[in-house]
Amino acid sequence: MRRFFLELIAVFTLALSALAADSPTLRQTFPLPSGVSTAFTAVSPNGQRVAAACSDAKIRLWDIASASLQNTLDLKGERPNIIRFSPDGALLAAGGSDGTLRVWDSSGALRYDLKLAAEIDAIAFSPDGTRIAAAPNGLPVEIRELGANKLLASLPATFSGSASLAFSRDGRWFASADTDTEIRIFDARDFTLHARITGLLLEPLALIFSPDGSRIIAGGADGVITLIETNTGKIVKSLPKQADVVFVLRASPDGKSVAASYFNPDQMSAPGRLLIWDAITGSLRSTVSTTEGGFNDGDYLHDGTLLLTSSSEKELKIWSIR
Amino acid sequence: MSTPFSRREILQKSLALGTLVIASSHGPSAMLHALEQNEQCKPTPPNDLGPFYKRLAPETASLRAPGDPGMPLAVSGRILNTRGEKLSGAVLEVWQTNHVGHYDVEGYRYRAKLIADASGAYKFDSVVPGHYPDRVCQHIHYLVTAPGHKPLVTQLYFATDPVFEGDPDKNFSRDPLIHSRELVRPVTLAGDPKDIIAKVQFELCLERA
Numbered sequence A: 001m002r003r004f005f006l007e008l009i010a011v012f013t014l015a016l017s018a019l020a021a022d023s024p025t026l027r028q029t030f031p032l033p034s035g036v037s038t039a040f041t042a043v044s045p046n047g048q049r050v051a052a053a054c055s056d057a058k059i060r061l062w063d064i065a066s067a068s069l070q071n072t073l074d075l076k077g078e079r080p081n082i083i084r085f086s087p088d089g090a091l092l093a094a095g096g097s098d099g100t101l102r103v104w105d106s107s108g109a110l111r112y113d114l115k116l117a118a119e120i121d122a123i124a125f126s127p128d129g130t131r132i133a134a135a136p137n138g139l140p141v142e143i144r145e146l147g148a149n150k151l152l153a154s155l156p157a158t159f160s161g162s163a164s165l166a167f168s169r170d171g172r173w174f175a176s177a178d179t180d181t182e183i184r185i186f187d188a189r190d191f192t193l194h195a196r197i198t199g200l201l202l203e204p205l206a207l208i209f210s211p212d213g214s215r216i217i218a219g220g221a222d223g224v225i226t227l228i229e230t231n232t233g234k235i236v237k238s239l240p241k242q243a244d245v246v247f248v249l250r251a252s253p254d255g256k257s258v259a260a261s262y263f264n265p266d267q268m269s270a271p272g273r274l275l276i277w278d279a280i281t282g283s284l285r286s287t288v289s290t291t292e293g294g295f296n297d298g299d300y301l302h303d304g305t306l307l308l309t310s311s312s313e314k315e316l317k318i319w320s321i322r
Numbered sequence B: 001m002s003t004p005f006s007r008r009e010i011l012q013k014s015l016a017l018g019t020l021v022i023a024s025s026h027g028p029s030a031m032l033h034a035l036e037q038n039e040q041c042k043p044t045p046p047n048d049l050g051p052f053y054k055r056l057a058p059e060t061a062s063l064r065a066p067g068d069p070g071m072p073l074a075v076s077g078r079i080l081n082t083r084g085e086k087l088s089g090a091v092l093e094v095w096q097t098n099h100v101g102h103y104d105v106e107g108y109r110y111r112a113k114l115i116a117d118a119s120g121a122y123k124f125d126s127v128v129p130g131h132y133p134d135r136v137c138q139h140i141h142y143l144v145t146a147p148g149h150k151p152l153v154t155q156l157y158f159a160t161d162p163v164f165e166g167d168p169d170k171n172f173s174r175d176p177l178i179h180s181r182e183l184v185r186p187v188t189l190a191g192d193p194k195d196i197i198a199k200v201q202f203e204l205c206l207e208r209a
Helices: A001-020 B007-018 B168-176
Strands: A024-033 A040-043 A049-054 A060-063 A070-073 A080-087 A092-096 A101-104 A110-115 A122-127 A130-136 A141-145 A148-154 A162-167 A172-180 A183-187 A195-199 A204-209 A215-220 A223-229 A234-236 A246-251 A258-262 A274-278 A283-287 A295-301 A306-311 A315-320 B074-082 B091-095 B111-115 B121-127 B139-145 B150-158 B188-190 B196-202 B202-204
Touching: A024 B150, A040 A080, A040 A306, A049 A223, A092 A130, A101 A122, A101 A130, A122 A274, A130 A162, A130 B139, A130 B196, A162 A215, A172 A204, A183 A215, A246 A295, A258 A295, A274 A306, A274 B074, A283 A315, B111 B121, B139 B202, B150 B196, B150 B202
Parallel strands: A040 A295, A122 A162, A162 A204, B074 B196, B074 B202
Antiparallel strands: A024 A315, A040 A049, A049 A060, A060 A070, A080 A092, A092 A101, A101 A110, A122 A130, A130 A141, A141 A148, A162 A172, A172 A183, A183 A195, A204 A215, A215 A223, A215 A246, A223 A234, A246 A258, A258 A274, A274 A283, A295 A306, A306 A315, B074 B121, B091 B111, B091 B139, B139 B150, B188 B196
C-alpha cells in the first residue's frame, strides 16, 4: 500500500517537473526489478557504464547508451558501502560493510579480494588505475598498489576516519574529507601531507577535485559547498548555505558546474534535492527533486548535458540539463 | 552509529527507504581487547560519530539553560583506561538534540566540552534528548580523548527509551545503530514529583594507544 502511494507521488512529481520550463527534463530511466532499490551508484568516467549497488545485495551494471543490463554481481547478502570505477572504466571496486575490498574486471571476474580491519566508508582509484585508496571506519586511510597488493601509505585522521576520498585527475594530489571535520591534502606521489583545511566546524561528507585539479570541492553537514585552492589549501569560495546536508558532489566535465545532492538532516525520508551550481559564479542553475529521500549518487554524462541520478526510487534516471 | 549520518549511515537510511535488507554491522574490534589478560576495565564499545559533531564546543557542564523545556537530565561518570586507572584531565565532548530531537548546527546548544577531574570524574546537566523522525532511539554523543590513549567515539542510550518497551536486554537492537547493550544505561528518577530529574551514570573506558 505504501509503495503504491509512493508510485502515485512519483508520477505526479515527474509530470510537474516536465512542466517547469527551466528544470532539467527526464530523458531516460533504467527500471529496477520489482522490490529492489539502489543504495548508491557509480558511473564509469568514460560515461559508458553505470553500476548500482542494490537493496538485494547485488551490483547491477548497465551499458548506458543501449540501456541494457550487462552484468549482475551477487554479493551473497553482504552490504557494500561504496562502489567506484577505475578511471578507464575497466575495473569496478566495492568497499564492504565487512571490510572487504573487491575489484572486478569488465567481464565480472573478481580480480582482487582484500580484507581490511573495519567496514569501508570510502574508496578512490588513482588516475592510472594502479592504486586504490580505502577508508576503513575509524582507521587510517590505506593506499594500496593493486597489482602487488602492497600497502603504500597509511594516512591517519585524528579520530573516526574519513568519509570521502579523491585523487586529482593529473595524479598530483590526493585528498580526504575526514570525520574530525578536517580536509587533508596529500602529495599523491609520496603521500606526504601537503595541507590541512581546519576551517570547517562540521563534518565534510563529500569531496571531489575540479577536473583540472586546481580546486577541491567539498560539502557536508553544514550545508555549504566549499571551494578550496589545492595548491595553497585556502578556501576561495563558499556557495550559499542550504538547510540540508551535502551528500554527493560531482563536477561537470568542463568544470563549470557542480551537481550536489542534499539530504534533510532531521528526516531522511523527506524529499531530497539535487542542485546544479555554477562553479564559477556560485549561482544556482537548476534543481531536481526526489519524491522520497535524497539522491544517493549520480554523475554527469558525456559533455555534461546529461546527468544520471539514483535515489531510493525504483529506477535510475537520466536528465537533460541544458 | 549515530543519528543520521556518517556518509555510510545516510546510505543505510537511504537504502532502508527503498525496500528490503539491512544487514546489521559487525561488532567493534575494540571488544577483542577486552579478552586480554591484566585488563580491569573493558573498553567502551565505539559507536559512530555522526554528522552533527561540531568542533570548538564551549567548556561548560550546563547544557540545560534555565527554562529549557524537556525532562531535566543529570549525567555523570568516570573516565578510566583498561588498567582501571582514572584518567584525570581526559577531555570529553558531548552533543545531543534538544528535547524534540533537533540538533543545533548553527550554534552550540546542547554541545559541551568537559574535563575529567582528579578522580577521572565528569558530570553535566542537560535534558533528555528527543526522538527525531528517522532515528530510532534517544542518544547522546561522546568523543573522549586522553594523552596516550585511543580516542573514543561512542553514544549513550537510555534504558527507559520507549523503543525498548522496558526490556533493553531483549530490544536494544531495535535500533540498528546500537551494536552493544552496554551503551544502553539505566535511568533513575530523583527529586520531588514537581521537579523530577532523570539521572544516568556512564563510565567510559579507553584503550591505551
